[in-house]
Amino acid sequence: MRRRRIALWLGGALLLAAAGFGIAAWRPALAPGGPAPAETAPEQVRKGAILASLGYCASCHTAEGGRPYAGGRAIGTPFGTLYATNITPDPETGIGRYSLAAFTRAMREGVDREGRHLYPAFPYTHYAGLTDPDVAALYAFAMTREPVRQETKANALPFPLSWRPLLAGWKLLFVGEARMPADPRRDAAWHRGAYLAEALSHCGACHSPRNLLGAEVRTKAFSGGEADGWWAPPLDRTSPAPLPWSEADLARYLAEWDPLHGGAAGPMRPVVDAHRTVPAGEIRALAAYVATLYGPGPAGSRTGPVDRAIPGDDPALARGAATYAGACAVCHESGGGAAGGVPYTTSSLGHRTALRAPDPRNLILVLRDGIAPREHAPGPIMPAYGAALTPARMTDLAAYLRARFSPDGPWPRLEETVRDLMRDRSRPGPRAEASP
Amino acid sequence: MTPLTRRTLLVAGALLVGIGLPRPARAALPGSLPEAPRIDAWIRIGEDGAVTVLTGKAELGQGIKTALVQVAAEELGLDPASLRLVTADTELTPDEGYTAGSHSMQDSATAIRHAAAAMRALLAEAAGRRLALPPDSLRVDGGAVAAPDGRRLSLGEVAQAVALDAPVPDDVALRDPARYTVVGRPLPRIDIPAKVAGGAAYVQDIRAPGMVHARILRPPRPGARLVGVDAQAVASRPGVIRVHRDGDVLAVLAEREYAAVTAMRALAKGAVWQGGTPVPEPDALFSDLAERPAKRTIIHEAGTDTPMPPGRRITAQYRRRYQMHGSIGPSCAVAEFDGSRLTVWSHAQGMFPLRKALAEMLSLPEAQVRCIHVEGSGSYGHNGADDAAGDAALLARALPGRPVRVQYTREQEHLWEPYGGAMMTEAAAVLGPDGRIADWDYAVRSPTHLTRPPGAGQLLSARMLETPFPAPPPKALPQPEGGGDRNAIPLYRLPRARVAHDFVTAVPLRVSALRSLGAYMNVFSIESFLDELAEAAGADPVAFRLAHLDDPRARAVVEAAAGRFGWGRALPKGRGAGFAFARYKNLAGYCALAVEVEVDRESGRVRMVRAQAAVDAGQVVNPHGIRDQIEGGIIQAMSWSLFEAVAHDAEGPTSRDWSTYPIARFPDIPECLDVHLIDRPGSPFLGAGEVAQGPTAAALANAIRQAAGVRLREVPMRPDQVKAAIGV
Amino acid sequence: MPTLTVNGRTQTVSAGPETPLLYVLREELGLNGAKFGCGLGQCGACTVEVEGQAILSCVTPVGVLEGRPVTTVEGLGSPENPGPLQAAFIAENAAQCGYCIAGMVMRAHALLRSVPHPSEAEIRHALRFNLCRCGTHMRILAAVRRAAGPEPATTGATP
Numbered sequence A: 001m002r003r004r005r006i007a008l009w010l011g012g013a014l015l016l017a018a019a020g021f022g023i024a025a026w027r028p029a030l031a032p033g034g035p036a037p038a039e040t041a042p043e044q045v046r047k048g049a050i051l052a053s054l055g056y057c058a059s060c061h062t063a064e065g066g067r068p069y070a071g072g073r074a075i076g077t078p079f080g081t082l083y084a085t086n087i088t089p090d091p092e093t094g095i096g097r098y099s100l101a102a103f104t105r106a107m108r109e110g111v112d113r114e115g116r117h118l119y120p121a122f123p124y125t126h127y128a129g130l131t132d133p134d135v136a137a138l139y140a141f142a143m144t145r146e147p148v149r150q151e152t153k154a155n156a157l158p159f160p161l162s163w164r165p166l167l168a169g170w171k172l173l174f175v176g177e178a179r180m181p182a183d184p185r186r187d188a189a190w191h192r193g194a195y196l197a198e199a200l201s202h203c204g205a206c207h208s209p210r211n212l213l214g215a216e217v218r219t220k221a222f223s224g225g226e227a228d229g230w231w232a233p234p235l236d237r238t239s240p241a242p243l244p245w246s247e248a249d250l251a252r253y254l255a256e257w258d259p260l261h262g263g264a265a266g267p268m269r270p271v272v273d274a275h276r277t278v279p280a281g282e283i284r285a286l287a288a289y290v291a292t293l294y295g296p297g298p299a300g301s302r303t304g305p306v307d308r309a310i311p312g313d314d315p316a317l318a319r320g321a322a323t324y325a326g327a328c329a330v331c332h333e334s335g336g337g338a339a340g341g342v343p344y345t346t347s348s349l350g351h352r353t354a355l356r357a358p359d360p361r362n363l364i365l366v367l368r369d370g371i372a373p374r375e376h377a378p379g380p381i382m383p384a385y386g387a388a389l390t391p392a393r394m395t396d397l398a399a400y401l402r403a404r405f406s407p408d409g410p411w412p413r414l415e416e417t418v419r420d421l422m423r424d425r426s427r428p429g430p431r432a433e434a435s436p
Numbered sequence B: 001m002t003p004l005t006r007r008t009l010l011v012a013g014a015l016l017v018g019i020g021l022p023r024p025a026r027a028a029l030p031g032s033l034p035e036a037p038r039i040d041a042w043i044r045i046g047e048d049g050a051v052t053v054l055t056g057k058a059e060l061g062q063g064i065k066t067a068l069v070q071v072a073a074e075e076l077g078l079d080p081a082s083l084r085l086v087t088a089d090t091e092l093t094p095d096e097g098y099t100a101g102s103h104s105m106q107d108s109a110t111a112i113r114h115a116a117a118a119m120r121a122l123l124a125e126a127a128g129r130r131l132a133l134p135p136d137s138l139r140v141d142g143g144a145v146a147a148p149d150g151r152r153l154s155l156g157e158v159a160q161a162v163a164l165d166a167p168v169p170d171d172v173a174l175r176d177p178a179r180y181t182v183v184g185r186p187l188p189r190i191d192i193p194a195k196v197a198g199g200a201a202y203v204q205d206i207r208a209p210g211m212v213h214a215r216i217l218r219p220p221r222p223g224a225r226l227v228g229v230d231a232q233a234v235a236s237r238p239g240v241i242r243v244h245r246d247g248d249v250l251a252v253l254a255e256r257e258y259a260a261v262t263a264m265r266a267l268a269k270g271a272v273w274q275g276g277t278p279v280p281e282p283d284a285l286f287s288d289l290a291e292r293p294a295k296r297t298i299i300h301e302a303g304t305d306t307p308m309p310p311g312r313r314i315t316a317q318y319r320r321r322y323q324m325h326g327s328i329g330p331s332c333a334v335a336e337f338d339g340s341r342l343t344v345w346s347h348a349q350g351m352f353p354l355r356k357a358l359a360e361m362l363s364l365p366e367a368q369v370r371c372i373h374v375e376g377s378g379s380y381g382h383n384g385a386d387d388a389a390g391d392a393a394l395l396a397r398a399l400p401g402r403p404v405r406v407q408y409t410r411e412q413e414h415l416w417e418p419y420g421g422a423m424m425t426e427a428a429a430v431l432g433p434d435g436r437i438a439d440w441d442y443a444v445r446s447p448t449h450l451t452r453p454p455g456a457g458q459l460l461s462a463r464m465l466e467t468p469f470p471a472p473p474p475k476a477l478p479q480p481e482g483g484g485d486r487n488a489i490p491l492y493r494l495p496r497a498r499v500a501h502d503f504v505t506a507v508p509l510r511v512s513a514l515r516s517l518g519a520y521m522n523v524f525s526i527e528s529f530l531d532e533l534a535e536a537a538g539a540d541p542v543a544f545r546l547a548h549l550d551d552p553r554a555r556a557v558v559e560a561a562a563g564r565f566g567w568g569r570a571l572p573k574g575r576g577a578g579f580a581f582a583r584y585k586n587l588a589g590y591c592a593l594a595v596e597v598e599v600d601r602e603s604g605r606v607r608m609v610r611a612q613a614a615v616d617a618g619q620v621v622n623p624h625g626i627r628d629q630i631e632g633g634i635i636q637a638m639s640w641s642l643f644e645a646v647a648h649d650a651e652g653p654t655s656r657d658w659s660t661y662p663i664a665r666f667p668d669i670p671e672c673l674d675v676h677l678i679d680r681p682g683s684p685f686l687g688a689g690e691v692a693q694g695p696t697a698a699a700l701a702n703a704i705r706q707a708a709g710v711r712l713r714e715v716p717m718r719p720d721q722v723k724a725a726i727g728v
Numbered sequence C: 001m002p003t004l005t006v007n008g009r010t011q012t013v014s015a016g017p018e019t020p021l022l023y024v025l026r027e028e029l030g031l032n033g034a035k036f037g038c039g040l041g042q043c044g045a046c047t048v049e050v051e052g053q054a055i056l057s058c059v060t061p062v063g064v065l066e067g068r069p070v071t072t073v074e075g076l077g078s079p080e081n082p083g084p085l086q087a088a089f090i091a092e093n094a095a096q097c098g099y100c101i102a103g104m105v106m107r108a109h110a111l112l113r114s115v116p117h118p119s120e121a122e123i124r125h126a127l128r129f130n131l132c133r134c135g136t137h138m139r140i141l142a143a144v145r146r147a148a149g150p151e152p153a154t155t156g157a158t159p
C-alpha cells in the first residue's frame, strides 16, 4: 500500500513534468466514418475473429454477465480503476463512427477518434507492432459485431491522472518501436509466434515487470510481472517452474491444460479460454516462440518436481498436513488426471509453479477462491476454501505445501499475505471466481 | 421413514409374509393385475384396520409413492396419510419388473386402483351381511364402513370376514371420477419432509449394526486387466478388514468409511493395469457407428405399393453422441449374507430381475435371495445401481454375517455407468404440391437400449471375475414400445411411409437404458425434420403439424401449448421460438412444447428463456407430481441437448467427473417454465415421466434455427457447434 | 481428537483431524443431511454451514473446525417440525429424488443469512455450484423465493 502511494505521487510529478510534451502532442479528431464494404468481407471477418481471440479483446471489453464487447469491465490498476470501453459498432456509445484510419490510430497509438489519449491498460504499446492487414481484419471483425448501446462508465482515477493529455507525455517516455524479434535461424512458425506474443497477444503486458509509472520495463521483458493482484510468472530463464516448459507442454497448456505443469488460474484463465476458437497452428506458433524465451535446458530452480518428507514434530506443519490430507489429497494424490486420476490434476503438487513462486499470492488466491467451472465446457474445477479455512489454517496449509513441494525455503511474509488476502474473502476482487 | 435396521426389516417381514402369487393368464385385467391378480397382492388390512398398499414399482424421485397412495386412498375412502406403502421387495410385493418407461402409473396404479375397488366392494358386502343391509347402501369412508343409520364398522373388524386373497374381478366398479376427493389433487409429496430435513431416506443412509464399508477399485479404463497389486500392505492398514480380489474385481473392506476411502486410494497407487478396449477417436465416432454391422427391421410401412408421388424431396441426417445418466449420488448398496440367505438393499430399478442376476452370479437358489428397494439418488434409467448391488452381494458372501455397504466414487459412477448410446438417423420426405408430406422414409441406427439384469453377465463385476459371466448378446426391444426405434414412427398422417430400425449389435462403450431410450433421438430427429419441411413448404411449424395430426388429444396439446406460449408473436432480435410434439411411445402421455431461446452470436451460447408445455397424461392423479416430472424432464433434456456428451479418446471415456462432463447449472435455467395439464377424468393413466425428453431437444433446435438462422442436427448443440454453424 | 460443535452440540469425535467432515457427520454423528455426491468439491450435495457460510463438507477436514460452529440441515428443523426454509421447500414440492436438496437448502440458508431478500439473479448466482440432476431447479428457486418473502416495502429507493 505504502509503496503504491509513493508510486502514485512520483508518477503524478513525473507526469506533470511531461505535460509540456503532452500539449505539444495534441491530436486531432478524425472524421466520422464507417467501413467500406470490402473491409468487412467475410474472409476478413473470419480472420479478424481469430485475431480478436488471440488479442483477448473480449476478456477486457466484456463485463461479467454483460454483452460481448460492450465494455464495462472494471480494470484495477495501481493508479485507480478503469472501465473498458464499448467496442461494438454502436455509433453513440461504441466505435460505430470509426473509420479504418481512426481504428488504426487507436490500436497503434492509443488515441481515440476524437483525439483523446487512451490509458495504457489498453495495450497499444504492443498493438503498435500489428501489421496493416491484421488491423484491418480486426476492424472488419469489430465493425460486424452486434451494436450494443451501452455508455462506458467514467474511470475512477484521482486527479491529475484523470487528465488525459498527460498521457502524451507518458507515451513520449515509454512508447517506442514495437519489439519484434527476428532470427534467421528460426522457422516461420516461430516468427509467427513472436509476432503474436509481442504484438497481438501482448504477453508482456502481464509477464513483464512495470516501472513506477506503469510502463513495461523493456530491458526485463518476460522476467515476470503481475496481473489483477496475481503473480505472472517469468517466461524467461528465471522461471521457477519445476520442469522445463517444452513447446509441446506450452501448446497443451495454452489450449487447455498440461499434465506436467497443470493449468491456468486467475487472469490467465480467460486467455486459455479464448484459445478454444483459435486454430491449433496459432497456438503451436505461440508455444514455439515462448518456449525459446525460457532458454535451453533447465535453469534456476527447474530441478524437477519435489515431494519432501515433512518432519512430524512441527505442530503448524502437522496441522497443514492434516488439512492437505483431508482437503487436497482426494484430487491431488489421485495419481494425476492423465494417469486416470481425478481429471485436471498433475501427478503431484510438486509440478506446480505456484509453489515455487517468490511469494504465496497465487497459492492463497486459488485456495481462497478456487477455480470456477468453465461455462458449458470441460475444464478444471477447484473448490474455494476461503470460507472453510481460517487465515491461521490457510497459513498452515500454505506453509506445509511450500515445505513439501518446493526446495526453496519458507515464504517470507506468508502470514501477512494470507491475512491481507483473506480480509476481503467475502468480497472477492473483480476477476475472483468464488467457487464451490 | 425409520432407519432400516435389520430388526425393523425383520418385523416388517414377519408382519407381511410373502405369499405365492398364482399367475393365471387373464388378459382382460388391466395394469399389472395379470401378473398378480389377487387383491392382497396389492392391498392388505391388518387386524387394527391399518391398510398397507404394495407395489412392485419403486420410488425413483418421480413421486410415485404419493400418487399410488392417492389412488388407493381414493378407492378406499381413506386419508392418504393413514396408508402405509411398501415398494418393490422380492419377498413382499408383486413382481412388476422394472420401474421404467413411464409405466408405473399405467401398470401399478391401475392395478392398485382396481384391487382397492375390489376390496371396497368386498368390505361393503361383508359389512352388509353383518348389518343386514344391502351393500350398495353402505359407504366405505374414513377407515370404516358406514351405514345410512349411522352405524359404523371399522375396516379391521370387517376385513376379518373377507377373503382378500380373492382375485380382482374384471368387472370391478370404480369410483366415479366426478366425485374424486383425493385423486386429481396436488397432495404434497409424502417423501419430501424427510429429504429436506435429514431423515433417513436413501440406501446411503442405512446404518445396520455391524455394517462394514467397502470400496471397489476399478481399472482406469474399460477392458483393462489387473496385472499386479500390493494387497498385503493395504490389508494391514489400521481399520482395514481385508482386501478382496477375484479376477479383476478388487475391493477393500474396512470398519469405518473413511478408512475404506484411504485404503482404496492406497490400493490404487499400487495397482497395475494393462490394456483396454479401444474406442474410435471422437471425430470418427459417427463414421464408426455407420460402418458397424446392423440388423435391419422395417417397423412401419404404409402405402409403399403406390407410386412415388411427385413433389420436392428433402433429406436430413441427425446425430446424437453418448450421454450419461449422471446421478448426483453415486451408486450404493448394502448386502448381508447369513451363510445361506442373501439380502440386498438397492436403488436399482428392478428388484426381481436383480434377484435373478444375483442368484445366478452367486449360484444361489432365487428363493434364498431377497432384494429390497430403497431410494437412492435419481437414476433416469440403468445407471450403476445394479452393479453396486452386485458388488455388495459379492463382498457380503465373502464376509458372511456382516452387512456390507458399497459406495461408488463419483469417478467410478461417471466412468462405468452404461451410457445412452450414440445414434444416427436419416430422414427423407417428399413434400407434395399441396404443401403436405406425400412420402416419408426414415431410418434410425442405434445400439441396444437395454442391458439390464436379469443376466448375471449384465453386472459389471460379474464379467470381471476369475470365472467371468459373459455379457449376454444385446437385444433390441420390440415395438410397439421399442428401444432405439422408440417413437421412430411419427404420429402424423403419412399416406406413404417407411420406417426402418438398424440395430447395431456392438458398440465400443457400455450402453443401456437412459430416460426415454431412443425416443429422445427419434423425436429430436422427426420434430426437427418436420420444421425443416414446414420451412420448405413456407408453412408455420404449428400449423404444419396440425395439418398432419388427426388424434384429437394430440391436437389439443399442440393447440394448448401454442396458445399459452403466444405462438407467432414477434420476438426481440437474437431470440427465437421453437415447437415440438410427441406422444411418448405413441401410446403413453402426449406432450407439446414451445420454447423461446436467446442465442449469443459471439459465443454460440444458447439460453432457454422460457418454455410452455402442454401435457395429456390421461386421468391426473397428482397434478404437481406430473408438473414436476415435466419440469424436470425439460430441464434435464435441455442440459443433454445443449451441453452433454461423454468425452472420450482412443483409450476410452474421459468424462470422469463434473469437470469433464458439464451439465446445466442454475444460471442456465429458464426464467419461466409452465406446464399445462389437460386432465382426462376417468380415462386410463398414461405415463408422463419421459414425455418431455424428445420434444425438448427438437424445440430447442427449432428455436435456435429461428433465433440464429442455423439448423443444428447433432445433439448436444454446444456453444462451439452453434458458433461454428453461425460463423462470424 | 478434535472437538466439533454441530447444530449446537459440542462433542469430541474419534476421527483423525484429516477426516473430511462429511464422513464424521454421516458415520460418527449419524446425520443423514449432508450427502456424498462427488467427494471432490464439485457438486454441493455435501454443503453445510460453518460460521454462517456455506462450505463443502466432503473436502473440509474436521481439524480446521475446532471452535467453529457447524450447522447441517438437521439443525434447521426436523421432518416433523421443519424450519421456515425447509417448510418452503416442502410447500413447493422442491425435491424429486431429493439427493441434492439438503445441500441446496444449506446453500440457500447461507445466502439468506447474508442477503435476506435476494434478487432472482442473486439466488441463481449463489446456487450455481450446486448441481441437481432431476431438474428440480424451478421448484428450488420458488422455495428460496418463498422463504425470502417479498422485499420489504420500507427499503425505499433502490441504490
Ligand code: FES
Pocket (backbone or CB within 6 Å): A436, C035, C036, C037, C038, C039, C040, C041, C042, C043, C044, C045, C046, C047, C056, C057, C058, C059
Ligand atoms: S460431495 Fe461435496 S461437493 Fe460433491
Ligand code: FES
Pocket (backbone or CB within 6 Å): B061, B328, B377, B378, C095, C096, C097, C098, C099, C100, C101, C131, C132, C133, C134, C135, C136
Ligand atoms: S432432486 Fe434429484 S438431484 Fe436434485
